[in-house]
Amino acid sequence: MYIIENANILKNRELHTCSLLIKDDRITAIQAGFKRYQLIKMNVEPYIMTPTYVLLSSKIPHQGSFQDLKTFLIDHYLLKGCTTLLTYVDLLYEHELKEKITAMKMALISSPVDFMIGIKIPLRLITPTLIRSCKKEKVPAIFVDLKDPNELEKIPWGWIREAMFPFNSPFIPLISCSQKKEEKAVLSKWNTIIQKEKIPALYEVIEEGQPLSIPVLNKIGLYPQKASLMNGTELSYNLFLKGREIKKVDEVSLFHYHSDRLVVTVHKGKVVRAGNTVLFKSGNGEHVKVKTPAFFSL
Structure with a gap:
């Protein structure tokens, strides 16, 4: 187990700062902080975090x-x-x-x-x-x-x-x-x-x-299994360098106009991109099977 602290998660054009408790490459809790836990901590304060x-x-x-x-x-x-x-x-x-x-x-x-x-x-x-x-x-x-x-x-x-x-x-x-x-x-x-x-x-x-x-x-039954950072979801995220010009953007704008600021991509707890280096892990992907489309009520 470890903690990702000071995560600036982008949601609805706003940054929400919180800490994530990680176990077995999944998010087990999201809180303002985990001061009582004596675990390894990873500070991501200089970045904007989004789901992949x-x-x-x-x-x-x-x-x-x-x-x-x-x-x-x-x-x-x-x-x-x-x-x-x-x-x-x-x-x-x-x-x-x-x-x-x-x-x-x-x-x-x-x-x-x-x-x-x-x-x-x-x-x-x-x-x-x-x-x-x-x-x-x-x-x-x-x-x-x-x-x-x-x-x-x-x-x-x-x-x-x-x-x-x-x-x-x-x-x-x-x-x-x-x-x-x-x-x-x-x-x-x-x-x-x-x-x-x-x-x-x-x-x-x-x-x-x-x-x-x-x-x-x-x-199509993929949310919140994918493309989300919630309790119980897999740990898959992007880290973008923070900057004044990207404080009020949404995730799609980050994707289209600020790709130069993308520095880290993590897939199911494993780093697959660091800087300009891609770690191509052959066979690391899996065929995702949906249990029930539109099961999650938005």
Whole structure:
């Protein structure tokens, strides 16, 4: 056990100073201080502490060489303070589900960051049988390609809702490039139908390479398991050098505009980035399985 003291945790654009009691690479208590404890203490007063990020990436070079994958994960994840990735596999047929998820899982077995694997499907694959298979495999997110939004009205939503329960893996809209001009209209139709049919889903497209928000993380069942600093959560955090210009920023702004101040990234209690040095720990990542999406009430 040890104590991280004088931690300036960024939350809602404000710094909250506290101390964290750490045991077995998890946070067991958060208080103003632990004066009575005779333990090793680590002072992080010169830094701003944030949870590590979760990013979506659909373009992981999982079929290339190990070196290609290593370079990608370092550049797009570890150097950006991200220790969990969300990706998906493309399905054209229902029977491909288990095979493709297993293949992606095996491709990421050497990953130093944790990973979640969703699926991407055309609208025609929104069927009760596929949804039941997703529930069985505990697929955390179902990305839906909205190439032909008119097909939305032909889906038997009542049966789909029944098939989803009680796991309720959310549908997440994807807009193809050819429809970018019509994106608002497509999303409006999507939102009207999923709200009317009471289907667990996201109302907006997730942007790749940007930290997933807490509501999105909760919807896919990852919060507060990841991207949070609470009692009982794993010890995964970033340390940014403090400065006047970053006193009133949020975590997304830190990610985009102050990456030069990121000096330490810790993943499950282990340092994976110190200064400009990345400690690539092959296989240190794990396939994160969700118990219940949207279980945590925000």
